[in-house]
Amino acid sequence: MAPSIFPTSAENFADMEGKHLIVVANRLPITITKDASGEYHFKMSSGGLVSALSGFKKSLSFTWIGWPGFYIPPKDRAYVDKRLMEEYSCQAVYLDDDVAEGHYNGFSNSILWPLFHYHPGEMNFDEENWLMYRQANFRFAETVRSQITPGSMVWVQDYHLMLLPMILRGLVDGSSGGEYQKQELTKIAEAAKFTGSSPFVGKFSWVSSSATLIGFHTYDYARHFLSSCTRILGLPTMPNGVEFEGRLAHVGTFPIGIEPASFIKNLEKESVKSRIAQLEQRFNGVKVIVGVDRLDYIKGVPQKLHALELFLTQHPEWIGKVVLVQLAVPSRQDVEDYQNLRSTVNELVGRINGRFGTVEFMPIHFMHKSLGFDELCALYAISDVCLVTSTRDGMNLVSYEYIACQQARQGAMILSEFAGAAQSLNGSIVVNPWDPQQVADAIHEAVTMDTETRAENHRKLFKYVNKYSAAFWGTSFIKEMSKLKQDDVDKEGQAELKPKNDEGAGSELVGGQVPTPQVALGRIIVSHTLRLTLGAMRWLFHMIIPYLRWFSRT
Known part of the structure; x- marks a missing residue:
């Protein structure tokens, strides 16, 4: 049997013993190839996220969900699924070629990448690519839903899956199979038609607020996100999060590193x-x-x-x-x-x-x-x-x-x-x-x-x-997520905004040190004991404010 994608660490996080972490990223950490005879080969890939989670091998059970990198015919999927799950604790999300292309190159890289890196002039909105992005996020959410168990933590990685927290929350909460979420996504698409370009991306800050914890690389990025939530969406914010539909979406700073x-x-x-x-x-x-x-x-x-x-x-x-x-x-x-x-x-x-x-x-x-x-x-x-x-x-x-x-x-x-x-x-x-x-x-x-x-x-x-290595990054993020206790959910299953005087791992770094936070952290957990995490986003939302004035009127 091939070794696990999560190496063993001597450090044991006893307080998280037995918990289930579902990592969702655009790509699997496995390189899959198919030779001329039709036989599939599997090889572990290297990456910062794998290194970041290495310290939790003993204390957490893992499932990694992602796209395999190319189209796999339905007749082969049972075999691929069996190999991935038994040998690597992975589950593939299967996408048709047109969906994968529209999701990754058509929207993620042609709209979100330039937008979040201050190059709005490089964007060219195509509604078909938006539909592919939305469809891929729904497909990911359905796959994640099939792997969730009570108490699961879900780590959603990067801008390819920005819709996933809202969609998944709808699926798990049983809100008419996510019909409300589908209606909201349709509104976003209609906004794009109205404006003739990409200002609708500002709504992504609203969608992202469906997560319980949102992690950014730097303090500035987190501050820009919170500013966008206030100025564009009119949501009440505090230094450590944004209030959304009676819940606190916690916002933290988690700078990634290397090994x-x-x-x-x-x-x-x-x-x-x-x-x-x-x-x-x-x-x-x-x-x-x-x-x-x-x-x-x-x-x-x-x-x-x-x-x-x-x-x-x-x-x-x-x-x-x-x-x-x-x-x-x-x-x-x-x-x-x-x-x-x-x-x-x-x-x-x-x-x-x-x-x-x-x-x-x-x-x-x-x-x-x-x-x-x-x-x-x-x-x-x-x-x-x-x-x-x-x-x-x-x-x-x-x-x-x-x-x-x-x-x-x-x-x-x-x-x-x-x-x-x-x-x-x-x-x-x-x-x-x-x-x-x-x-x-x-x-x-x-x-x-x-x-x-x-x-x-x-x-x-x-x-x-x-x-501040990759392992420190992953440890900080997971530990912060593990602080969100069931005790912080009220009787109706809604999160209470109860400040706690805990030291958070997601703090601004000053002079290479992580100081004690100046604000209290709010602990929350959503119904069905599902924790959603949206991690390591490079979202510079403040740069899109001039493009999003229209949403202040919607």
């Missing part, structure tokens, strides 16, 4: 050590700046290149002494906007290399591909500076990965103020990527930084990254 131990351990491999030595010889006498980004318009790769060009123009003494190794991982290559972005980046790389390069030296080493884990760790380890210039990023874990690999070199970290990680990584040089002069100055500061300053900055950075 630094996996990077540190990998650097000890002989093959990685050998590769590090090769790269150090190749770049001997040269300061290496590393950039690792998906080739996405939110990652600010053109802004990074403009800043490097300005730096070399203003500091010609560094020509031949500084090199940018930029890894641009291919992303959505069939989308025109991304094709245009690649053309822009290629043109900039060619121009800068042509202007400052020589026969022996090129200032930019550009790779449009993915790298294996060993090569990536080696690249992080030999770099003197990591440069992140995202124009908007939920967290940006590349910065965490770089810090984890810098125990020996203790390189400098330049980080965009628009990345969520900038609120946590004290010791970074924080910049505005839209200001090329500021970024160019930061590059100069980083490559000229003295050893003592680099060491002190790295000490603070590594302390934070090592403490």
Whole structure:
């Protein structure tokens, strides 16, 4: 039998012994393939959410629900279901190809992704894609409903499933098979027709309030969500939640992390050590700046290149002494906007290399591909500076990965103020990527930084990254969810708004520490002892307020 997707941890959370956690994400943590003979093969995938939940293996029973990644014919589904459940505690949600395409690429990535990353101009609403998104969320909700047992906790992950809490609540509460929810979703679609674009997405804050706990990466994101609930929907809010239909939807801050131990351990491999030595010889006498980004318009790769060009123009003494190794991982290559972005980046790389390069030296080493884990760790380890210039990023874990690999070199970290990680990584040089002069100055500061300053900055950075890991994130979220007791539900099955003076894991991080909350937490639980959690959302709702004035009149 294959090993569980949730590794065993020595830590035992006795207060959650025997509880059932249902994790719902767009994709299963299993890679399923079908060979030419029709045989299915299953392989565990890696991911932050799997690592985050590893500590609960002994105390919780798990079920992971998600899409398998491709269409599986009905005749094969019983076999796939049996393998997934028996070997991996997983349940697949089966979607037709048109539904999967409309849900993921048509709506999630073409509407919600640009909207939540301050790129409303990239949106193009298509009602058919909205219907596919809605249909997929209903399909997920029906699958989740079949797995629920009394006392289950349901963790809903990310923006692909924003409708699920409301739909699932309707199904579990038995409100005419979710007819009320279907009517409300129809109203949202009608609003989209009325406005002619995507302002209806503001209603998602209302839909999300059907959850019991809503988790965000940073304090600012949580504050923006609560502001939207008040300004757009007129819902009463407090610092730790929003009141919705007599219930308190609790809102908390849960910054995600990585598992630094996996990077540190990998650097000890002989093959990685050998590769590090090769790269150090190749770049001997040269300061290496590393950039690792998906080739996405939110990652600010053109802004990074403009800043490097300005730096070399203003500091010609560094020509031949500084090199940018930029890894641009291919992303959505069939989308025109991304094709245009690649053309822009290629043109900039060619121009800068042509202007400052020589026969022996090129200032930019550009790779449009993915790298294996060993090569990536080696690249992080030999770099003197990591440069992140995202124009908007939920967290940006590349910065965490770089810090984890810098125990020996203790390189400098330049980080965009628009990345969520900038609120946590004290010791970074924080910049505005839209200001090329500021970024160019930061590059100069980083490559000229003295050893003592680099060491002190790295000490603070590594302390934070090592403490607030992916496992800490998952532990904080589940522990916060477990505080919501049945005692906080009144006799009619409605949640009471009773403040408690408990310390919550979902708190604003200040200087790498989790302070005691300044506000009391409200404990609630919904009927049927079902707990709904909507986790790790990168929802910047405040940016859509100008587009949502119409809803204040509905």
